[in-house]
Amino acid sequence: MQKKRVFVNAYESLSCAGNSAELMEAVYAKKSGITIDTSYMPEHKAGLGIFATGEFFASLVAVTQAVLRKSGLDDFKETLLIVGSSVGGIGKSEQIFFKEQSYKNINPKEHAVSVISDTLNGAFGFKESRSISTACTSSTNALMLGQRLINIGAYDNVLVVGADALCYTTVCGFQALGVLSDEKCTPFQKGRKGMNVAEGIAAVLLQDRQTEESVELCGSAGSSDAFHMTNPDPEAGGAISCMQKAIEDAGIEPGDIDYVNAHGTGTPANDTVEALAVSTLLPHNPCMSSTKAITGHTLGASGALEAVIACEVIKRQKIAPQASLQEAENMNVNLPLEAVDQKIRYVLSNSFAFGGNNTALVFGALK
């Protein structure tokens, strides 16, 4: 069947670096939004990405409201909502349990991932909603499914919302795995120490109609490593596979990619494998950077948040530099230390998750 083209027509986000405009200023200025925190684990410092202000669920509604305003739609009645979240409402359950040592007052509906869509349906009334929860690829997979639904003409409007709050489970959990850094993360750096957990919200509107401001979501694909629950396949097979298939889905060649927004968490394992994957598949050495040096790792929200960044890079025709880099571990990848003005046609955005779940997206400038 003839695939309908898919356009990103409006978006907004919130991270420790602020809203989308503030985020891009921070990205190009290489100014990290990470703070060093001891409130979650008094005995361990943790580099975390924390919103400057605002209660999480109120911010969720505000970010979505901002997208509605920018979209020109009257409402979301003809829009499908697809949420990507790994944490859902665990934070509230934790607070109740810590206080009461009992589950009695935990509302299961406020604990589950669906609390995000329930909140948004309460505020806006979408045509229908679904929620995807695949850890760090949650909102990337949501974008992939949204693209496919518009491709086949099932929906004209899909709002993808990636949202993950900070909570003890993820902060202490990544610490338990030995991958949480006590400093601002340094993706692709030789001797890097680990990731920063962060909260994030990003809402991205996909539509079948093109506007002057559109960025195209040209392609997407997923894969599984089938290697280990938390360690990536050191031969990068899964990462290469999903990137290659996303590029094929976009109808372009690997050599057409001008910028890679990396998953780049700053963990020893991820960045080594990702650099290998990119240098293998894209030997023309396009610029690559991980903006998690600015935002931290927003887990389920990262796909949507980094989609916002990818779209902004295309609109501005300006490569995002790699912040916090002194010496790269892998000299075969091109990590620009400063922002670069250049012609950018296509951007590849990667997400890799627990369970060896990998998803890649390709965004393109309007021709």
Next chain:
Amino acid sequence: MKMNFMIKAMAKVTAAESCENLDEKRIVPMMMLRRRLTRSARIMVYLADRCGFSEGPVVYGSAYGEMQATADIVGAIAAKEAISPTAFQNSVYNTAPSYFSLLHKNREEMITVSSGDATSANVLQTGALQALIKGREVLLVCSEAINIPNIDEVNSCTEYLESGVALTLVPTEAEANTEVPKKEHKGYAPSLWAMLDLLDACEGRSGCVVALEL
């Protein structure tokens, strides 16, 4: 948008407390892998085996995910004890399909849906979409495993603390030959009902073709 799909295989399993006879040693002979499987993962690989499915894309769904792992983590934090990294890696909602992927060296797309009571309805929609896009048979599994200590503090309506339902489907040009009435499946978590409706409608018949919303 509705399209037609043939239901190739179906299975379900349920227990008031704990599903027995999940044939784990045969289905997962590698002990070093089997030892880490959560209840949801054991239910999922069992249902996939009953459906004769090991290769191909998967859509998994669970409203409540890995409750035991989450309870272990939060309990450890509350008691100021060390958190088990195994519990943390097993706490994500996509734990079960990930172990399935590891077991069968299945490198296809694995999507996990978690939409509360609408979970299995969304699994059907997402599975239908994936089958259409990939042009091949897709496995759909929905499960809940909430048999954890003190669950009765929050659960008053789900009688079967462990249950799972699975089917495989493939796109078809054939006419739909099966209506799927909505029913109330008392005792089952509501997150499973839409897929249970489909299983009931197709029970005892082969070659069922249903129209599914994408």
Next chain:
Amino acid sequence: MITTERLKSELIELFNLEGVNAGEIAEDAPLFHEGLGLDSVDAIELTIFLDNEYGIVFSNIAESEKVFASIRALQDYINIHGKL
């Protein structure tokens, strides 16, 4: 002093090694990757266990790697450094 038998049965329980009995674990075989086939997540679990049960804390990964080389190496270390 901790016996080989006791250590093996503690590790069987810690790592949830279903159906494995102590006699099947060789004292000098590697614990990680080959031999028993434990992985990096098991290594962290073992580190937590040694701290909780025997008050053992390693100052760096290289130190723990030597100790984790085999059952015998682990047993010797616990008997020298552990609070028993």
